[in-house]
Amino acid sequence: MNAAVLVFPGINRERDMARTLKLVSGTAPAMVWHAETGLPAGTDLVVIPGGFSYGDYLRCGAIAARSPVMDAVRAFAAKGGLVLGVCNGFQILCESGLLPGVLMRNQQLKFICRDVYLKVERSDTPFTRGYNAGQVIRVPVAHGEGNYIADGETIARLEGEGRVLFRYSSPDGLIDPNWNHNGAINGIAGILNEAGNVLGMMPHPENHVEAIVGCTDGRGLFAGLAEHLAKAV
Amino acid sequence: MHVGKRVRIPASDMIPNNTKITPELVAEHGLKADEYERILKLIGREPSLTELGIFSAMWNEHCSYKSSKVHLRGLPTKGPWVIQGPGENAGVIDIGDGLACVFKMESHNHPSYIEPYQGAATGVGGILRDVFTMGARPIACLNALSFGAPSHPKTRHLVSGVVAGVGGYGNSFGVPTVGGSVRFHSRYDGNNLVNAMAVGIAKKDQIFYAAASGVGMPIVYLGSKTGRDGIHGASMASAEFGEDAEAKRPTVQVGDPFSEKLLLEACLEIMAKGCVIAIQDMGAAGLTSSATEMGAKGNLGVTLDLDKVPCREEGMTAYEMMLSESQERMLMVLKPEKEQEAEAIFRKWGLDFAVVGETTPTKRFVVRHHGEVMADLPIIELGTEAPEYKRPFVSQAKLDEIEADSVQAPVGTIEALEKLIASPDLCSKRWVWEQYDHIIGGNTVQRPGGDSAVVRVEEGPKGLALTTDVTPRYCEADPFEGGKQAVAECWRNITAVGAKPLAITDNLNFGNPERPEIMGQFVGCVRGIAEACKALDFPVVSGNVSLYNETNGRAILPTPSIGGVGLIEDFTKSASLAFKREGDAILLVGETTGWLGQSMYLREICGREEGAPPPVDLTEEKENGDFVRALILDGSVSAAHDLSDGGLLVAIAEMAMASDIGAVLSGAPTDIPAHAHWFGEDQARYLITVPKDKVDAVLERARAASVLVSRVGVTGGDALLIEGEQPLPVAALKHQFEHWLPAYMAGEVHAA
Numbered sequence: 001m002n003a004a005v006l007v008f009p010g011i012n013r014e015r016d017m018a019r020t021l022k023l024v025s026g027t028a029p030a031m032v033w034h035a036e037t038g039l040p041a042g043t044d045l046v047v048i049p050g051g052f053s054y055g056d057y058l059r060c061g062a063i064a065a066r067s068p069v070m071d072a073v074r075a076f077a078a079k080g081g082l083v084l085g086v087c088n089g090f091q092i093l094c095e096s097g098l099l100p101g102v103l104m105r106n107q108q109l110k111f112i113c114r115d116v117y118l119k120v121e122r123s124d125t126p127f128t129r130g131y132n133a134g135q136v137i138r139v140p141v142a143h144g145e146g147n148y149i150a151d152g153e154t155i156a157r158l159e160g161e162g163r164v165l166f167r168y169s170s171p172d173g174l175i176d177p178n179w180n181h182n183g184a185i186n187g188i189a190g191i192l193n194e195a196g197n198v199l200g201m202m203p204h205p206e207n208h209v210e211a212i213v214g215c216t217d218g219r220g221l222f223a224g225l226a227e228h229l230a231k232a233v
Numbered sequence: 234m235h236v237g238k239r240v241r242i243p244a245s246d247m248i249p250n251n252t253k254i255t256p257e258l259v260a261e262h263g264l265k266a267d268e269y270e271r272i273l274k275l276i277g278r279e280p281s282l283t284e285l286g287i288f289s290a291m292w293n294e295h296c297s298y299k300s301s302k303v304h305l306r307g308l309p310t311k312g313p314w315v316i317q318g319p320g321e322n323a324g325v326i327d328i329g330d331g332l333a334c335v336f337k338m339e340s341h342n343h344p345s346y347i348e349p350y351q352g353a354a355t356g357v358g359g360i361l362r363d364v365f366t367m368g369a370r371p372i373a374c375l376n377a378l379s380f381g382a383p384s385h386p387k388t389r390h391l392v393s394g395v396v397a398g399v400g401g402y403g404n405s406f407g408v409p410t411v412g413g414s415v416r417f418h419s420r421y422d423g424n425n426l427v428n429a430m431a432v433g434i435a436k437k438d439q440i441f442y443a444a445a446s447g448v449g450m451p452i453v454y455l456g457s458k459t460g461r462d463g464i465h466g467a468s469m470a471s472a473e474f475g476e477d478a479e480a481k482r483p484t485v486q487v488g489d490p491f492s493e494k495l496l497l498e499a500c501l502e503i504m505a506k507g508c509v510i511a512i513q514d515m516g517a518a519g520l521t522s523s524a525t526e527m528g529a530k531g532n533l534g535v536t537l538d539l540d541k542v543p544c545r546e547e548g549m550t551a552y553e554m555m556l557s558e559s560q561e562r563m564l565m566v567l568k569p570e571k572e573q574e575a576e577a578i579f580r581k582w583g584l585d586f587a588v589v590g591e592t593t594p595t596k597r598f599v600v601r602h603h604g605e606v607m608a609d610l611p612i613i614e615l616g617t618e619a620p621e622y623k624r625p626f627v628s629q630a631k632l633d634e635i636e637a638d639s640v641q642a643p644v645g646t647i648e649a650l651e652k653l654i655a656s657p658d659l660c661s662k663r664w665v666w667e668q669y670d671h672i673i674g675g676n677t678v679q680r681p682g683g684d685s686a687v688v689r690v691e692e693g694p695k696g697l698a699l700t701t702d703v704t705p706r707y708c709e710a711d712p713f714e715g716g717k718q719a720v721a722e723c724w725r726n727i728t729a730v731g732a733k734p735l736a737i738t739d740n741l742n743f744g745n746p747e748r749p750e751i752m753g754q755f756v757g758c759v760r761g762i763a764e765a766c767k768a769l770d771f772p773v774v775s776g777n778v779s780l781y782n783e784t785n786g787r788a789i790l791p792t793p794s795i796g797g798v799g800l801i802e803d804f805t806k807s808a809s810l811a812f813k814r815e816g817d818a819i820l821l822v823g824e825t826t827g828w829l830g831q832s833m834y835l836r837e838i839c840g841r842e843e844g845a846p847p848p849v850d851l852t853e854e855k856e857n858g859d860f861v862r863a864l865i866l867d868g869s870v871s872a873a874h875d876l877s878d879g880g881l882l883v884a885i886a887e888m889a890m891a892s893d894i895g896a897v898l899s900g901a902p903t904d905i906p907a908h909a910h911w912f913g914e915d916q917a918r919y920l921i922t923v924p925k926d927k928v929d930a931v932l933e934r935a936r937a938a939s940v941l942v943s944r945v946g947v948t949g950g951d952a953l954l955i956e957g958e959q960p961l962p963v964a965a966l967k968h969q970f971e972h973w974l975p976a977y978m979a980g981e982v983h984a985a
Contacts, residue, residue, distance in 0.1 A: 009491070009494075009582065009583060012405070012673065013407070013673060016674065051405075051407060052404075052405040052407075052491060056405070056491075111400050111668050111669075112667055113404075113668070113669060114667050140672050142673065144404075204672075207672050207673075207675050209675075212804070212805055213678055
């Protein structure tokens with residue numbers, strides 16, 4: 001795995017992400033500053049981590065989406081390169097047009113940090129091959145604006161094309177408003193782009209990769225990616 | 234002045250620097266007549282307006298500690314592991330492996346009452362800056378929040394704003410907020426307390442200090458621009474509130490966590506590149522305090538050229554620039570040969586960088602603006618000649634002890650437990666800590682809700698145990714015992730996770746020190762803290778004093794918040810309070826006499842805030858704590874919890890709720906009334922659970938160590954089952970525990 005982790009001013013989970021990528025794949029990622037105009041040669045995975053890029057003083061992710069490095073990311077994605085955006089990274093992907101929809105303020109209007117349960121809808125993608133379809137994983141969220149919404153037509157397409165990869169659920173895998181902390185439509189926690197190579201998700205799998213700090217349910221995502229990329233070589 | 238005028242007149246046109254200094258102007262600056270006399274004597278002439286502002290900033294209570302200094306000298310501040318005690322931006326202790334822990338707690342009480350969100354946010358920002366100024370990367374934040382009675386009309390608004398502000402800043406900055414405390418009492422009506430603590434990790438040989446060195450060295454201004462916010466913030470924090478508190482809103486600063494995050498990364502980067510000689514953050518009293526401190530500590534003069542200061546607004550006067558408390562700013566002395574490299578790093582992060590002055594051999598603090606000298610003062614004396622008061626104080630009479638037998642139980646044991654667990658002070662604070670990102674960093678081993686948070690240090694196996702504690706009602710009833718208890722409980726909470734308590738930071742919140750009874754509370758608490766710290770080998774390495782926490786002459790409960798840091802060599806061995814399995818023996822460590830004086834039971838169930846608080850036997854604390862810690866570290870214990878507010882049964886309930894496992898408990902002994910047995914607040918006690926096959930060995934070790942250990946029950950089932958009482962399902966208890974705060978904040982319940 002030759003991952004590149006993007007660093008925008010105000011991003012703050014880049015260290016968590018880099019540590020997890022190294023822990024799971026054995027290789028430390030390249031840290032790429034937002035002002036760069038290209039990605040390191042040989043990059044096979046771009047990760048946009050969480051945080052508050054530019055303070056999120058404008059719409060979350062709106063300024064980062066217009067950073068020089070994002071042109072390189074768009075080109076990389078257009079050629080089928082794998083892109084993962086987590087939390088602020090998801091918001092940046094939506095703002096940059098790589099994913100549809102937006103993330104509004106949480107229904108309760110408050111920032112929420114807690115463990116949530118996610119139902120993994122499919123296991124036949126590079127991002128979820130480490131899980132079984134229907135499996136429920138426990139990962140933390142930490143966001144104030146994670147309430148996913150898009151127009152009806154887009155939602156219908158996302159659902160129809162199986163592009164919802166993760167959904168907030170009960171521990172038993174039921175899609176239930178009581179287990180949807182931010183009010184996202186259809187409990188959507190993570191979606192794929194049309195080509196299936198760009199994933200955006202609000203929860204933080206990178207924070208649940210060690211048994212002693214939380215649990216290891218987040219590991220499957222990174223282990224699956226590493227496996228996929230190893231086979232691709 | 235032109236109060237109420239709609240057109241803003243630049244202050245420079247309004248008050249020239251050569252304004253005649255009248256007694257009224259002196260009083261407006263919070264300086265007493267005799268303090269002004271002291272200024273005249275020191276400089277031998279009438280001060281300019283800017284100089285008067287500088288004195289008011291340096292000599293107010295907040296910056297000068299003039300009422301408290303003489304008593305703070307009695308605190309133990311040394312230990313072989315102490316690298317830096319009080320007097321720097323934060324305290325520093327050695328945690329081995331070449332690493333140091335840098336930490337401090339500081340109040341932002343007055344601003345948080347006037348403007349809860351920004352007041353709390355900038356409190357967090359300020360304390361984070363204190364920690365990374367010393368070269369440490371912040372790894373955790375904690376806080377101690379005290380609010381007025383839930384029934385007070387402003388309380389909900391203040392809780393909502395303060396919690397959002399604490400979270401808003403820390404979450405964006407990117408530090409986990411891992412622990413803290415929240416309490417309610419009518420004595421905080423009109424004076425809520427926001428005490429924020431930050432903890433960082435640095436390389437032991439790369440700690441940065443404020444003392445400048447070398448003559449002619451460039452002094453560099455870094456970070457955000459200077460605006461008109463926060464002018465006189467420190468003076469505001471050194472006065473009581475009256476009805477006009479709201480009018481002081483312009484003195485509250487506005488926080489920008491995004492800039493602070495950039496400042497952190499830029500500072501750590503230039504420190505790593507070896508560019509920095511000295512560094513001081515601009516906190517209270519801004520540019521004035523940071524520049525004079527750097528000079529005075531280095532025995533040097535400082536000349537500032539205010540034309541070079543990056544300003545957010547046009548037409549700012551010297552007076553305004555020197556007193557602005559705009560946030561996210563730093564002052565540094567750089568190695569001249571590294572100046573360009575440092576500037577490039579700051580430009581990369583999009584931050585201001587300006588050489589605004591230099592060090593001089595004169596030991597004068599000279600401020601120039603538009604080519605004119607606006608201030609020229611002796612830099613050392615500005616600090617050392619600040620007034621110091623031995624204010625008169627009266628020690629209050631000891632309150633009578635309340636005999637357990639004399640307290641009738643108005644309700645049964647189960648009902649009392651249900652009421653206590655749902656009371657504002659004992660209920661779950663999940664609503665609060667879920668608004669704080671407590672997992673960022675990926676090192677939070679024990680999350681909020683336990684005795685101490687446990688945070689892994691770098692890649693481990695070391696971990697830090699962190700907690701904040703104080704029981705203000707004990708301090709009010711008996712300042713000396715209350716001061717001792719605050720330290721002892723902090724020590725106990727660190728011990729209960731298996732860590733060795735190393736050092737504390739103290740944040741002393743009191744009323745008006747000019748009142749002898751308030752000063753008596755302060756002196757008593759500080760003496761109690763000193764005694765406990767000495768006995769427990771738990772030095773004070775940093776702290777902050779917040780006085781004048783009064784509104785209309787009514788003071789807060791004395792609240793000396795204690796922030797503690799402990800070290801566990803292998804964090805995987807730390808204990809948590811949740812029961813782990815059915816069938817473990819529940820053992821009580823320490824002596825139970827059924828002390829009801831000042832207990833939560835007496836207050837919440839009987840409606841009485843009376844009597845002497847439980848005495849703290851520090852020898853017993855140490856023996857019992859050392860015993861429990863040893864058991865945790867050798868794996869004899871499956872869960873551990875300290876006993877505090879609410880006593881034995883509340884502690885058992887907390888362990889059950891954390892695990893969804895119930896317990897079967899023996900009835901109360903016959904020599905103590907049942908309610909005193911279950912809810913008394915005797916100190917130096919812990920609950921531990923021990924697997925069946927290890928119980929005999931543990932009891933034998935207790936006998937050998939002369940530590941009192943008794944069996945109270947066995948874990949199991951899904952209810953608390955006390956001999957002779959109805960079973961109480963853990964799920965029902967948990968519902969009550971979790972219900973009150975969210976319901977209150979949603980406006981659904983009114984508490985008494």
